[in-house]
Amino acid sequence: MFHYNATNLPLQGAPGSLGRPAKGAAKKPPPRRRRVTLYGLTFSLPLLAWQLLFFLAPLAFLVALSFWTVRNFQMRPDFDLVNWATVYSNPVFWQTYLRTLVLAVGAAALTSLLAFPCAYAIAFKLSEGARRWATFLMVIPFFTSYLVRVYSWQIFLSDHGIINALLGRVGLGPVPMLNNTFGTMVGYLTLAFPLVVLLQLFSLVFVDRRLIEAAHNMGARRLRTILEVVVPSARVGLVIAALFCFILTFGDFVSPLYLGGGNPPTLSIMITDTTKAGQQWPRAAVIALTMIATLLAAAFGAVGYAYKGRAR
Amino acid sequence: MQDLDLTIQKGEFLAIMGSSGCGKTTTLRMLAGLEAPTEGEIRLRGQRINDLPTWSRDTPMVWQSLALFPFLNVRENVEFSLRMRGMASAERKRRAMHWLDRLQIAEFAERDVTQLSGGQRQRVALARSLVTEPEILLLDEPLSALDAHLKVRMQAVLADLQRQLGITFVYVTHSHSEAFSMADRVVIMSRGRIEQVGSPRDIHGAPRTRFVAEFLGSANIFSGKVIGRDGAHAVVETASGRLRVDPAARALSAGEPVTFTVSGDRVSLSATPPAGDLNVIQAKVVSEEFVGATTTVHMEAADGTELKAQKSHAELAQIEIRTGQPVFVSWPVQQAHLLPAAA
Numbered sequence: 001m002f003h004y005n006a007t008n009l010p011l012q013g014a015p016g017s018l019g020r021p022a023k024g025a026a027k028k029p030p031p032r033r034r035r036v037t038l039y040g041l042t043f044s045l046p047l048l049a050w051q052l053l054f055f056l057a058p059l060a061f062l063v064a065l066s067f068w069t070v071r072n073f074q075m076r077p078d079f080d081l082v083n084w085a086t087v088y089s090n091p092v093f094w095q096t097y098l099r100t101l102v103l104a105v106g107a108a109a110l111t112s113l114l115a116f117p118c119a120y121a122i123a124f125k126l127s128e129g130a131r132r133w134a135t136f137l138m139v140i141p142f143f144t145s146y147l148v149r150v151y152s153w154q155i156f157l158s159d160h161g162i163i164n165a166l167l168g169r170v171g172l173g174p175v176p177m178l179n180n181t182f183g184t185m186v187g188y189l190t191l192a193f194p195l196v197v198l199l200q201l202f203s204l205v206f207v208d209r210r211l212i213e214a215a216h217n218m219g220a221r222r223l224r225t226i227l228e229v230v231v232p233s234a235r236v237g238l239v240i241a242a243l244f245c246f247i248l249t250f251g252d253f254v255s256p257l258y259l260g261g262g263n264p265p266t267l268s269i270m271i272t273d274t275t276k277a278g279q280q281w282p283r284a285a286v287i288a289l290t291m292i293a294t295l296l297a298a299a300f301g302a303v304g305y306a307y308k309g310r311a312r
Numbered sequence: 313m314q315d316l317d318l319t320i321q322k323g324e325f326l327a328i329m330g331s332s333g334c335g336k337t338t339t340l341r342m343l344a345g346l347e348a349p350t351e352g353e354i355r356l357r358g359q360r361i362n363d364l365p366t367w368s369r370d371t372p373m374v375w376q377s378l379a380l381f382p383f384l385n386v387r388e389n390v391e392f393s394l395r396m397r398g399m400a401s402a403e404r405k406r407r408a409m410h411w412l413d414r415l416q417i418a419e420f421a422e423r424d425v426t427q428l429s430g431g432q433r434q435r436v437a438l439a440r441s442l443v444t445e446p447e448i449l450l451l452d453e454p455l456s457a458l459d460a461h462l463k464v465r466m467q468a469v470l471a472d473l474q475r476q477l478g479i480t481f482v483y484v485t486h487s488h489s490e491a492f493s494m495a496d497r498v499v500i501m502s503r504g505r506i507e508q509v510g511s512p513r514d515i516h517g518a519p520r521t522r523f524v525a526e527f528l529g530s531a532n533i534f535s536g537k538v539i540g541r542d543g544a545h546a547v548v549e550t551a552s553g554r555l556r557v558d559p560a561a562r563a564l565s566a567g568e569p570v571t572f573t574v575s576g577d578r579v580s581l582s583a584t585p586p587a588g589d590l591n592v593i594q595a596k597v598v599s600e601e602f603v604g605a606t607t608t609v610h611m612e613a614a615d616g617t618e619l620k621a622q623k624s625h626a627e628l629a630q631i632e633i634r635t636g637q638p639v640f641v642s643w644p645v646q647q648a649h650l651l652p653a654a655a
Contacts, residue, residue: 210375214373214375214379216366217367217371218367218392218440219367219368219393219444220367220396229381
């Protein structure tokens with residue numbers, strides 16, 4: 001599912017967000033009969049096969065698994081609602097669900113806010129050549145494993161780490177930065193920041209510069225122009241970028257465990273704990289399905305909001 | 313841009329013309345504060361405004377691209393500058409609706425701008441610029457995206473608005489018809505310099521430089537040397553033969569190089585050599601071009617000089633004009649306009 005959203009939405013989104021004045025907007029192209037051609041099939045079949053094999057089939061299996069039962073640490077195919085009942089009646093699950101949701105929404109908001117000035121500067125303040133370099137630099141973090149990058153943060157953030165050592169020199173600290181929400185957020189930013197900058201950047205470079213001049217000409221100062229013209233013009237890209245951050249962080253296991261300490265857990269940590277505790281794969285499946293449903297709802301909601309009303 | 317010295321009167325309709333890259337749009341952008349001159353001053357009511365940022369000047373611009381905000385509806389677009397000035401919502405709406413009404417598009421107030429036709433969007437752009445009731449309006453080829461018939465209608469709308477409101481219009485265009493039909497004064501620019509400033513009638517009747525004459529495109533242009541006098545007239549040796557001009561404005565000495573123009577609507581055409589005190593050139597008809605109520609006849613003299621005449625269809629019907637046929641082009645000596653010496 002995420003593959004589908006990831007590759008298609010921002011690309012389709014960017015031109016729509018331009019809102020270029022369409023000549024004779026009322027004119028609609030005449031309805032064309034869709035015919036299945038060999039040419040079209042050649043290109044669409046791999047995607048269809050991929051989706052069936054690696055998304056729909058496992059999803060179907062996960063749904064089936066959620067109704068299986070476990071006896072004596074043995075899973076057996078069944079149709080029993082007991083896993084759903086157990087998980088959904090457990091207040092710890094709902095607390096964890098809410099915590100994970102708040103963390104992911106917070107990460108999406110924080111990352112978007114921190115990334116925007118960066119993406120804005122790259123899009124509007126840098127020369128063509130410098131912009132190319134900046135884009136390249138934003139891709140570099142993806143060269144190294146996310147796990148390695150998160151581990152290396154421990155060296156900086158721990159009580160005896162680099163940052164606290166420096167703070168100690170000036171008589172401060174130690175400030176706890178590891179095994180708490182701060183640590184988790186640092187990890188989430190490590191994961192999502194470059195991607196969010198890139199996605200924002202791609203929508204910002206398509207903002208019509210003439211609209212910015214027009215806004216200045218009509219009395220809007222720089223900051224006002226950004227809020228009133230740049231952000232609405234790039235809305236689709238900005239929302240999609242935040243959505244990606246949400247998707248990545250909502251399901252992330254590494255940062256909350258290695259930087260956040262894993263206690264209290266997030267849903268992804270809860271899934272691994274559940275599978276380890278007495279082979280409860282069916283209950284883990286319930287949690288996983290709940291997460292997928294949440295992500296689907298978030299994706300539809302965000303895309304719906306991004307394209308709301310205007311400039312399709 | 314060099315040596316641009318231009319005073320724009322309050323309430324006048326000034327058109328700036330020139331081919332692309334001549335600096336006409338740059339001039340407009342400097343007035344709006346979107347570009348800064350490297351040297352010199354821009355003054356508004358005698359006060360230097362060079363350092364006033366564009367958002368602090370009340371110099372709204374109507375853009376060639378219109379630059380309407382696609383994420384705002386028609387009314388919100390018109391309200392934009394008022395909102396930037398911190399006006400209260402109710403008053404904003406009242407003023408926006410007033411201007412939409414005045415431009416006859418009030419019924420589209422709540423529509424998306426993408427749902428409007430070209431002409432309607434043009435009106436939204438105008439309303440949006442006029443809503444602050446500025447003293448000056450800058451227009452950058454505002455009609456270039458419109459169909460021919462809409463263009464003519466919008467010209468009338470613009471000219472009426474300017475007259476009724478008494479606002480100064482500075483109108484950049486490359487279209488002769490727009491500039492000469494609407495403007496009180498026309499500025500003709502070339503390569504960052506002003507070639508001529510004057511009323512449409514003055515510029516048409518008396519182009520100051522060869523560039524202006526060529527740019528207007530409606531006149532026959534002759535260059536040559538003065539070789540003598542014939543009574544009150546000077547005789548000029550040109551590539552197309554000896555022609556006489558009235559030196560009225562200045563004394564011409566023998567050997568002096570001169571350029572003069574004869575407007576295409578001042579020349580006569582005839583199949584036989586005309587009688588009278590006229591300059592006559594024999595030429596060959598190259599083509600005829602219908603331009604509304606008149607036809608432009610393009611001709612070529614024996615030496616290759618291009619000649620043209622604008623005639624009404626009725627006039628042309630009396631002369632047998634056929635492509636490739638010889639024709640006599642003639643004009644009374646006084647009809648020639650002598651360009652100033654520097655040209």
